[in-house]
Amino acid sequence: MRFYVFIASVFCCAFADSRKIRGISSSYKRFYRERKSFLCIDGSKLIPFEQVNDDYCDCEDGSDEPGTSACPRGRFYCTNLGFRPHYIPSSRVNDGICDCCDASDEYNSHIRCQKTCWNLGQRERAYVEGQMRTLDEGLRLKQQLIEEGVLLWREKQAQLRELQQKAEDLHLKVEEHKKRKHQADQHKEQTLKTLQAGGAGSRQHNNTASGLFQFLDNNKDGSITVDEVQARVVTIHDEKRLLSENEAVALLGGGRQMDLTMFRHTLWDTLTKGDNVKIRDTNAALDSPVVEDPLLMAADRAAKWEATNLKKVEEAYETVNMEISDLQQKLAIDYGTDWEFxxxxxxxxxxxxxxxxxxxxxxxxxxxxxxxxxxxxxxxxxxxxxxxxxxxxxxxxxxxxxxxxxxxxxxxxxxxxxxxxxxxxxxxxxxxxxxxxxxxxxxxxxxxxxxxxxxxx
Incomplete structure (x- = not known):
């Protein structure tokens, strides 16, 4: 009698173990409370409860076979105590390959799976802790960069205001130098017109003589020499022939050189009459009294000086405007809500x-x-x-x-x-x-x- 009782108890325990509902999460256990019937979770079918996990797929959603591989659409839940739980396709249940780290998917398999959840959990916890430390340090550094970004933004804004003020000042200088250059150009033009118009009087005569003297005075030492006369004075009848030394000395009044005072009373009259000699370069000779007039030269220098100053100021103004444009483009970029970038x-x-x-x-x-x-x-x-x-x-x-x-x-x-x-x-x-x-x-x-x-x- 005791033997039959023992067999019955073993059979009951084995049956109960085979009917154990595997592969479900705690949130789904309410659907698998043992009763007379089982309703497929998708509500499509009602079956006797003994058909749950009987290795035959009755429900289209596979919910009646969570712990077997009978249903193609079924899912098996790996509890993985100590690690991350997750689902695997029910086709992998008892297939001889360990998919769950707690070995729960191979409960009726010929292989023995090692339980690795604790080691995996330790490694992942260490990784997550490392990530959190990195995050904490990154957030600390980010706050510093935000503070630096705010200061840098303010510096850029102040720099922009300074450049804009500098541009305004340079604009005024440009207008002022333009006005001064215009006045200098007008003065030069008026001086040139006065000289070209000519006029009676000793002043015009002296200025013309002075201009011609400067033209002949090649080395600008304040005197005309024999060599300088030979270089620029020719006879009217034979312009290609160079004057001899004796001829040049004769033109200089018998001396080797002549200053401006003597030139006005001697050689100047000879050259302007044009009876025997003339200046080699006629056009240059005619132009030189005007071009090399002291008043005109001073006006020309003033005009060039103002033009140079105007160019410098205009270049500075253009450079500042380029810096303003470049800075405005940089400041127009979206650097984040706190300028952290x-x-x-x-x-x-x-x-x-x-x-x-x-x-x-x-x-x-x-x-x-x-x-x-x-x-x-x-x-x-x-x-x-x-x-x-x-x-x-x-x-x-x-x-x-x-x-x-x-x-x-x-x-x-x-x-x-x-x-x-x-x-x-x-x-x-x-x-x-x-x-x-x-x-x-x-x-x-x-x-x-x-x-x-x-x-x-």
């Missing part, structure tokens, strides 16, 4: 990938350079292109150099949280379309709730 402006970051060197200059351009030194533009700054919740998580650089198959190169830069600012990776998933990972503390975002790995699962 402002420090990236005017910075460049490089990364060597095989034979190429990639350079990212935020808010400017992205380039690629090979070992031969040939540089190619992968795009210039376009816009922020992150998701609406975090628009500052991605940059787009567009309109790079054309590809040989057509179209322009573009680069998409994804910003990730890190304690350092550096270009981490560059890939080209499709022709001339580049993606980059750029790490920086300002990409770190505070986490309201961190879902960690719970050991009690």
């Amino acid at each position: 402002l420090f990236l402006n005017s910075q460049c970051y490089k990364l060597q990938v095989y034979e190429y060197t990639y350079t990212l200059c935020p808010f400017n351009q992205v380039t690629q350079e090979n070992t031969a030194g040939t540089q190619v533009s992968l795009g210039t700054w376009g816009m922020w292109a992150g998701e609406p919740k975090n628009q500052y998580s991605q940059m787009v650089y567009e309109n790079g150099e054309p590809c040989w198959q057509g179209g322009s190169r573009t680069a998409t830069v994804t910003l990730t949280c890190g304690t350092e600012t550096a270009l981490r990776s560059v890939k080209e998933p499709s022709k001339c379309q580049y993606i980059m990972d750029f790490q920086t503390p300002v990409a770190c975002q505070p986490v309201l709730k961190q879902r960690g790995i719970h050991s009690e699962l």
Whole structure:
């Protein structure tokens, strides 16, 4: 009698173990409370409860066979105590391959699975803790960069105001120098007209004689010598023949040189009468009294001086306006809600990938350079292109150099949280379309709730 009782108890225990509802999460256990019937979770069919986990698929959604591989659409829930729980396709249940780290998917298999959930959980917890430490440090550095960005923004605004004030001052100077140059030009023109108009009187005579004397005085030493007379005075009958030394001495009144006073009373009359000799270069001789007149020369120097000053002031004004335009363009860029990305402006970051060197200059351009030194533009700054919740998580650089198959190169830069600012990776998933990972503390975002790995699962 005791033998039959023992057999019955073993049979009952074995049956109960085989009917154990496996592969369900705690939130679904309410559907599998043992009763006379079982309603498929999708509500499509009502079956006797003994058909649950009988290795035959009755429900279209596979809910009657959570612990077997009978249903093609079924899912098996790995509890994975100490690690992350997850679902696997029910086709993997008892297939001889360990998919759940707690070995629950191979409960009726010929292999013995090692339970690795605790080790996996430890590694993941260590990884998450490391990430949280990185996040904390990144947020601390980000706050510093925000403070620096605010100060830098204020400095740029102050610099812009100073440049604008300087531009206003230079504009006034430009107008003033224009007026002075105009006056100097008018004075020069009036002086020239007066000389050209000519007039009686000894002053005009003396000025004309003085001009011709300066024309003959080649070395400008205040006297005319024999050599200078021979160089510029010729006979009327034979202009090609050089005067002899004796002829030149005779023109100089028998001496070797002559000053301006003697010239006015002697050689000047001889040259202006034009009976026997004349100046070799007639046009120059006629022009020289006017061009080399002291009053005209002074007016000309004044006009040139004012023109030079005007040019300098205009160049300074143009330079300041260019600086203003450049600064205004930089300040018009979106540097984040707290100007946290402002420090990236005017910075460049490089990364060597095989034979190429990639350079990212935020808010400017992205380039690629090979070992031969040939540089190619992968795009210039376009816009922020992150998701609406975090628009500052991605940059787009567009309109790079054309590809040989057509179209322009573009680069998409994804910003990730890190304690350092550096270009981490560059890939080209499709022709001339580049993606980059750029790490920086300002990409770190505070986490309201961190879902960690719970050991009690």
